[in-house]
Amino acid sequence: MASNTVFCGHVSELKSKIEARQARVGVIGLGYVGLPLSLLYAGQGFPVTGFDSDPHKVHSLAEGKSYIYRIPAEEIQEAQVRGFCATSEFSEVDDMDAIIICVPTPLDEYHEPDLSFITKTAHAIAPHIKAGQLVVLESTTYPGTTEDVLVPILEKENRRGLKAAPHSVSDQTPNEFFVAFSPEREDPGNTTVARRDIPKVVGGLDPQAAELATTLYGAIFNRTVQVSSPAAAEMTKLLENIYRCVNIALVNELKLLCLRMGLDIWEVIDAAATKPFGFQPFYPGPGLGGHCIPVDPFYLSWKAKEWDFHTRFIELAGEINIGMPYHVVASVAAALNQQKKALNGARVLMLGVAYKKDIDDLRESPALTIIELLQREGAQVSYNDPYIPFIGKGRKYDLQMKSALLGNLGEYDCVLIVTDHSSYDYRKIVDEAQLVVDTRNATKSIRSSKIVHC
Secondary structure, eight states: OHHHHHHHHHHHHHHHHHHTTOOOEEEEOOSTTHHHHHHHHHHTTOOEEEEOSOHHHHHHHHTTOOSSTTSOHHHHHHHHHTTOEEESOGGGGGGOSEEEEOOOOOBOTTSOBOOHHHHHHHHHHGGGOOTTOEEEEOSOOOTTHIIIIIHHHHHHHOTTOOEEOOSOGGGOOSSEEEEEEOOOOOOTTOOSSOGGGSOEEEEESSHHHHHHHHHHHHTTSSOEEEESSHHHHHHHHHHHHHHHHHHHHHHHHHHHHHHHHTOOHHHHHHHHTTOSSSOOOOOOOSOOOSSSTTTHHHHHHHHHGGGTOOOHHHHHHHHHHHTHHHHHHHHHHHHHHHTTOOSTTOEEEEEOOSSSTTOOOOTTOHHHHHHHHHHHTTOEEEEEOTTOSEEEEOSSOEEEEEOOOSSOGGGSSEEEEOSOOTTOOHHHHHHHOSOEEESSOTTTTOOOTTEEEO
């Protein structure tokens, strides 16, 4: 009875701390998910410590600077006044009441899940886990990761012999910590929905973990949605993004058909979108970008094989979307051919390399693949992007390119619109360019024989 009393004390104590905005919140991974989340908590008066292994990020934040375009430096500085700080010292996890993990979960070269960022984080924090702490994973992953990958490392490698809170209330002891999964729902560049208004899904390892995680997120989000387990929350995130992946693949395939039939897929989608029920518009493009939509379907299809299940529909959608950059390059070659020019040796200026308009996010951008494919065919490729002044080395590329100036567009054999940033003057671009290949329908209001839609 005494041990259960202590255990319940952990729950009530942490819950009270959260409700009083006194719980110390540690956010691991200060990228496009972790940094905005840290600032949300700091804005609500929580003492927040951000953890990241990248010294550049930690140094920039210490100087009150931002490395994400949509987050102004003033927001960092305001958070610092409230006590926000960043560190690379994972030993400080010991001082936290709640730890939220927001690290990348990419695919490896074989399109299989790469959980190395999660496992490295788990190894780094496990020695410092203490009784009564709440650990929440936000990184998108396959169902079972929290319970089968994260928890075993935290249990095996912590110095205090602690266990994750069990499902059985009768087995509870004071030597436990709490674990939950809550998928991130960041949408870079979205200015129509405030972060606080995006409902937060939570799945706890046990009811107490779910209650604590719900309380933690309820302090900064207007609505929380509890599901039965971490795996259910993990699957929820995959469903959200696979839904988008499949529908984008559908319109991408229909775009290819419409091009052959001489139809305008954009006109067709706009007309279909007038139906007030049963239809939601999705739009084609040069390929999928961002961390989630190009990646998540492969996480689930990989996991499904463990259950002897072949996700044919999902894998087909992935294949269609992966093939779009190849279609773009073929379209550029065909457009140049119509002007009696070869792709080999042609000067191509790519407009926009971010994975979608008006953001500075390169993650999984199809532009990177398009650049490499064009270079492989012998094209001389330059790019311009007002949000990305330099492309260096990533997990899958090493381009070392600087953003070119927009002057003298006529010197290029082809201007290729890959990301339709709002700041571009498309009419001026068409007037000055020799040839424009448009993958985003950015020139829809312009009539010119120079424009090729693909």
